Amino acid sequence: MSSSAAKLGIESSIKPKPKLRALLVEDNQLDAELVLRALRKDSFEVSAVIVQDEAGFTEALRTHSPEIVLADYNLPNWTGMEALTVLRLQSLDIPMILVSGALGDVTAVECIKQGATDYVLKDGLARLPEVVRRALKEKYERGLRHQAEEKLAKKVDELARSNADLEQFAYVASHDLQEPLRMVAAYTQLLSERYKGKLDESADKFIGYASEGALRMQVLIQDLLAFSRVGRVDADYASVDCNAVMEEVRKSLASAIQESDAVLAHADLPAIWGNPTQMAQVFQNLIGNAIKFRGTKPPEIFVHAERAGQQWLFSVTDNGIGIAPEFAENIFVVFQRLHPRTEYSGNGIGLAICKKIVERLGGKIWVESQAGSGSTFKFTVPLNGSKEKGGQA
Ligand code: ADP
Numbered sequence: 001m002s003s004s005a006a007k008l009g010i011e012s013s014i015k016p017k018p019k020l021r022a023l024l025v026e027d028n029q030l031d032a033e034l035v036l037r038a039l040r041k042d043s044f045e046v047s048a049v050i051v052q053d054e055a056g057f058t059e060a061l062r063t064h065s066p067e068i069v070l071a072d073y074n075l076p077n078w079t080g081m082e083a084l085t086v087l088r089l090q091s092l093d094i095p096m097i098l099v100s101g102a103l104g105d106v107t108a109v110e111c112i113k114q115g116a117t118d119y120v121l122k123d124g125l126a127r128l129p130e131v132v133r134r135a136l137k138e139k140y141e142r143g144l145r146h147q148a149e150e151k152l153a154k155k156v157d158e159l160a161r162s163n164a165d166l167e168q169f170a171y172v173a174s175h176d177l178q179e180p181l182r183m184v185a186a187y188t189q190l191l192s193e194r195y196k197g198k199l200d201e202s203a204d205k206f207i208g209y210a211s212e213g214a215l216r217m218q219v220l221i222q223d224l225l226a227f228s229r230v231g232r233v234d235a236d237y238a239s240v241d242c243n244a245v246m247e248e249v250r251k252s253l254a255s256a257i258q259e260s261d262a263v264l265a266h267a268d269l270p271a272i273w274g275n276p277t278q279m280a281q282v283f284q285n286l287i288g289n290a291i292k293f294r295g296t297k298p299p300e301i302f303v304h305a306e307r308a309g310q311q312w313l314f315s316v317t318d319n320g321i322g323i324a325p326e327f328a329e330n331i332f333v334v335f336q337r338l339h340p341r342t343e344y345s346g347n348g349i350g351l352a353i354c355k356k357i358v359e360r361l362g363g364k365i366w367v368e369s370q371a372g373s374g375s376t377f378k379f380t381v382p383l384n385g386s387k388e389k390g391g392q393a
């Protein structure tokens with residue numbers, strides 16, 4: 001061995017052993033000594049308390065704060081597994097290892113199923129340190145996992161709260177802005193009616209811009225209000241026959257269908273758990289868009305649904321102008337549009353409303369499309385209703 005290796009050897013041999021507070025449930029003093037000797041040999045600096053019954057065990061939990069429990073399976077007045085019950089009742093996550101003279105495989109498996117961490121036979125105590133080390137490591141990792149889960153749950157809570165605040169803000173802002181805006185719109189309208197042609201040409205133009213702007217802002221505010229209402233209204237949830245919803249939507253869009261020569265067809269659609277008005281909003285927005293964003297040919301729109309695991313998968317397919325894949329997510333964001341209003345009317349709120357409704361039902365919505373080759377909007381709805389089934393939407 002080289003001198004440096006020898007030095008290393010010396011260093012590792014003088015490395016302090018980790019401390020371990022152990023609680024032994026054992027009636028045989030000699031066996032307890034053997035267990036402690038196995039742990040102390042090369043592995044741990046052990047401080048131990050040895051008990052034989054429930055009273056002693058409970059007291060030692062309080063005074064000794066053990067990191068590990070090593071319990072004999074059979075004791076004259078108690079059993080090791082009962083120690084586990086005490087740990088559970090006190091909500092203590094302390095690994096418990098059974099150390100027993102003889103424990104059949106079936107019993108051992110049963111004990112582990114009931115919560116024992118592991119077991120070691122008394123004639124195989126050499127493996128005890130390794131078993132203890134593993135149990136402590138697992139407990140440490142459990143702790144880390146638990147901490148990470150708690151952190152995540154806190155973040156989810158914070159996010160939900162900040163979303164609720166934002167929603168509340170959007171609602172109050174859009175609601176309270178309506179009244180002053182109505183005044184601005186009404187008076188610019190009045191100005192334009194009363195003074196048109198009486199001032200100079202620029203004045204006419206400016207009044208025209210102001211009144212157009214006010215009207216436009218009114219529409220935007222109404223859209224925003226409609227969007228924030230999706231999350232506020234106590235929606236009545238019920239079984240919704242989507243075939244009936246489709247017929248309602250067909251009636252609402254009758255003039256757009258007629259003007260564009262659109263062909264709207266649907267397969268047999270299922271009944272889902274949701275709110276009929278909101279489901280009609282989803283279909284109407286998607287089908288309305290399929291008509292609005294048509295190409296040179298008359299629109300052909302097909303609505304279909306199929307089961308996909310625990311969900312209904314709906315699709316609305318059109319032969320319109322399509323969407324480049326890089327915009328596939330943006331279009332679901334409030335007020336995001338891909339075209340100027342002079343080209344296609346609209347404010348960019350329809351898909352954001354669809355997304356909110358579908359997500360509140362516990363589903364997802366997305367688009368599959370290529371620019372110039374039609375689009376298929378897909379959304380899922382859980383078979384058995386949403387997480388908020390029957391509750392507040
Ligand atoms: P709006 O229709 O008022 O613009 P939406 O939120 O409904 O608002 O749609 C957002 C954008 O997504 C649209 O402006 C359009 O660019 C694109 N889009 C939606 N549906 C379709 C469709 N069926 N085909 C092509 N583009 C679409």
